[in-house]
Amino acid sequence: MSTPVPEATVARLPIYLRSLRELAEMGVKTVSSNRLAELSGVNAAKVRKDLSYLGSYGVRGVGYEVGYLIFQTSRELGLTGDRGIVIAGAGHLGQALANYPGFAQKGCRICAMVDIDPQKVGGELGGVPVVGPDRVSEVMSRNPGAIVVVATPATVAQEVVDRFVRAGAHSILNFAPVVLNVPEGVAVRQVDMALELQVLSFYAEQGERSALAKGVESVPS
Amino acid sequence: MSTPVPEATVARLPIYLRSLRELAEMGVKTVSSNRLAELSGVNAAKVRKDLSYLGSYGVRGVGYEVGYLIFQTSRELGLTGDRGIVIAGAGHLGQALANYPGFAQKGCRICAMVDIDPQKVGGELGGVPVVGPDRVSEVMSRNPGAIVVVATPATVAQEVVDRFVRAGAHSILNFAPVVLNVPEGVAVRQVDMALELQVLSFYAEQGERSALAKGVESVPS
DNA sequence: TAGATTGTTAATCGATTAACAATC
């Protein structure tokens, strides 16, 4: 078949999609790789190469048709049908996610929340039913291809994921600060704020060190 | 001076640090690159190369001393002094972040929240004072090297960041779903859940397509 | 000494991007 889309490209498609939607909202019909690159904060050659993996949807000398590119990018990302989401963990984070309005907008539907607390099981949170861990397998069968969002404490994240994987889960968004072990073929994305802060701390420290070395003063007020 | 630490390495140091802390908590004194790699979900050669940027802190035939490596990694990441954090935006997300217990643990101190709402300005949220945008410059002067966490609506994120950068900010953690334009020398990390979900949607779709192509059935129950 | 493990080299791999022919 066609060349597989590289990982780095897949990670950028949602950024292009966001830029394209902004353009569409502004009534813009056509966009060049240069403009799209500028809006998305990347190199223009990279945009063209990334888009070429989807097919030849541009017109030389003209650019890309915004609406059509939105359609093709969405299709490539599997955002056309409605995509189910199951939230594991109905604590603060889980509830915040259940209330997040961004999901429905993007064609995502939260099917269920899973929690171990008997006080929560059987109830609803943000309009989403809360079920016990014994019903994971049932939830995953009813919502094939659902993405599992892990919002449990770090200590139990791995066993929760094991259960979901056994129930057929193939896509996991992990908010717990642990490295998850999953079998081949299961995709995991990690969101870890503490980790991002530590990376920034490194560069902040670097900045201070080099500022010190160069005798740079702080910006005058 | 010494070779600059590659970006990819910087991004992994916090993961090693987490693994090392777990080991320390378990009373483990010494660890090999192999074991640390396993715990951190990376290749052992990569661990050794990454750690070699910090210096020669291992002992051939023995491994790395856990406590000492924690110290050196923390130092490299600038986690020794207390690092200030300023949260821009006192909405749901901002408040959730202010209440997040993980900050204080990691030697981070939330200095202030900045919001435009007169009802919030002058008050406190989660023990953190809320100030108006007119005091950004003052807050940044009092907390040099502070990391700015952007938790504002996407529409105003860029102008908020511009103001902080003018006030001397060099490190930004952005939760708003926009590409930020910042001058050279300012580090930005992006956390975007909707984006991560779309990436996973791609792989979920892929899985379904190939499963379909290969005639694979779902896992028997 | 024998076994283990680091630190580093060098080969490999994948991603980035300048450049330009193709073509609207």
Next chain:
DNA sequence: TAGATTGTTAATCGATTAACAATC
């Protein structure tokens, strides 16, 4: 036609990792 812009090639760059000498 002249100008603009894509799609793709090929050079470049940086990151990964197998392999192994150094050495505890």
